[in-house]
Amino acid sequence: MFDLDFYKNKKVLITGHTGFKGSWMCKVLLMAGAKVTGYSLEPPTDPSLFDICKIKDDMNSIIKDVRNLEDLKKVFEETEPEIVIHMAAQPLVRESYNNPVYTYETNVMGTVNVLECIRTVNSVKSFVNVTTDKVYLNKEWEWGYRENEELNGYDPYSKSKSCSELVTSSYINSFFKDKDIAISTVRAGNVIGGGDFAKDRIIPDCIRAAHKKEDIIVRNPYSTRPYEHVLEPVGAYLMIAGAQYEDKKYAGSYNVGPNEEDCLTTGKLVTLFCDTWNNKTGDSLKWIDRYDGGPHEANYLKLDCSKIKKTFGWSPRWNVKEAMEKIVEWTVAYYENADISDCMEKQINEFYRI
Numbered sequence: 001m002f003d004l005d006f007y008k009n010k011k012v013l014i015t016g017h018t019g020f021k022g023s024w025m026c027k028v029l030l031m032a033g034a035k036v037t038g039y040s041l042e043p044p045t046d047p048s049l050f051d052i053c054k055i056k057d058d059m060n061s062i063i064k065d066v067r068n069l070e071d072l073k074k075v076f077e078e079t080e081p082e083i084v085i086h087m088a089a090q091p092l093v094r095e096s097y098n099n100p101v102y103t104y105e106t107n108v109m110g111t112v113n114v115l116e117c118i119r120t121v122n123s124v125k126s127f128v129n130v131t132t133d134k135v136y137l138n139k140e141w142e143w144g145y146r147e148n149e150e151l152n153g154y155d156p157y158s159k160s161k162s163c164s165e166l167v168t169s170s171y172i173n174s175f176f177k178d179k180d181i182a183i184s185t186v187r188a189g190n191v192i193g194g195g196d197f198a199k200d201r202i203i204p205d206c207i208r209a210a211h212k213k214e215d216i217i218v219r220n221p222y223s224t225r226p227y228e229h230v231l232e233p234v235g236a237y238l239m240i241a242g243a244q245y246e247d248k249k250y251a252g253s254y255n256v257g258p259n260e261e262d263c264l265t266t267g268k269l270v271t272l273f274c275d276t277w278n279n280k281t282g283d284s285l286k287w288i289d290r291y292d293g294g295p296h297e298a299n300y301l302k303l304d305c306s307k308i309k310k311t312f313g314w315s316p317r318w319n320v321k322e323a324m325e326k327i328v329e330w331t332v333a334y335y336e337n338a339d340i341s342d343c344m345e346k347q348i349n350e351f352y353r354i
Helices: 020-031 069-079 093-098 100-120 156-176 202-212 231-246 266-281 306-312 320-335 340-352
Strands: 011-015 035-040 060-063 083-086 126-130 182-188 190-192 216-218 224-229 253-256 263-265 287-289
Touching: 011 020, 011 069, 020 035, 020 231, 020 340, 035 069, 069 100, 083 100, 083 231, 093 100, 093 156, 100 126, 100 156, 126 156, 126 231, 156 182, 182 231, 190 320, 202 216, 202 266, 202 320, 216 266, 224 231, 224 266, 224 320, 231 253, 231 306, 231 340, 253 306, 263 266, 266 287, 266 320, 320 340
Parallel strands: 011 035, 011 083, 035 060, 083 126, 126 182, 182 253, 190 224, 216 287
Antiparallel strands: 224 263
């Protein structure tokens, strides 16, 4: 596991810091002693993890739009970040069908704007562009996609993230070849964890149903996804950003996903949630299969993570069963009005075995 002491007093800029994954990222960095600046829109959900975990006062939180190059450049100039992790995005497949223009503006031009700031401000040494497992041309095959597979996502969200990858590659080739700036793109699997309140995501849907004591509606129980706890990709982003900061040879493209046995169908994941929830609470939660005729989504998706394992000796820390236990622990704490910041710190310390 990468030593978080590296980040002590480092100046780090996170785009998308008010989101679910961004909030966990900021919490880890603040615990590590980093000087964190966040640049993002207001939290995308109500309630939001960013507000619940109360990290706003411990960081430089700037509420702006990544589509605004002028505003973003001012923040780069004022804060002079050494490390940038770009997570600002419209992250939902179904929402991308409803708002394709906004999705492309945010996910493609947002990436262009961040890279343009890095190009014109001389402080940045390490940049990680966070994309998704859905950037690949999905052929519905049973083995994991590798980093050298074709990038050609299907829906507007997936395609916009493929474009974000291509934009990054273009900037590397055009502007950064001879500069002391290390750049990586990282493609994570389906992220789950405590504090996700988004719509059209299976675990938040499970939690909402559990809280209301209703059956969970599963629209496609047979789709297979690489599910992983949010701290897995967050840890990988930080590991890669730190390693390439010290040695540019580590820059590249990386998949981050679970081991083979943790690539589950949605039905099996929801069954695991129900079992974990019922064991914790004594409820009798269950799910039902009800296809709602929604837009196209891939049925089968896995990642081959051989590269990151070989390069860094990396491996997932928690399997999907352990991840689910952490989700239920967080959720019960939230509904019991416990201190969520303490709960997050506890889980982060357990993850890093501090």
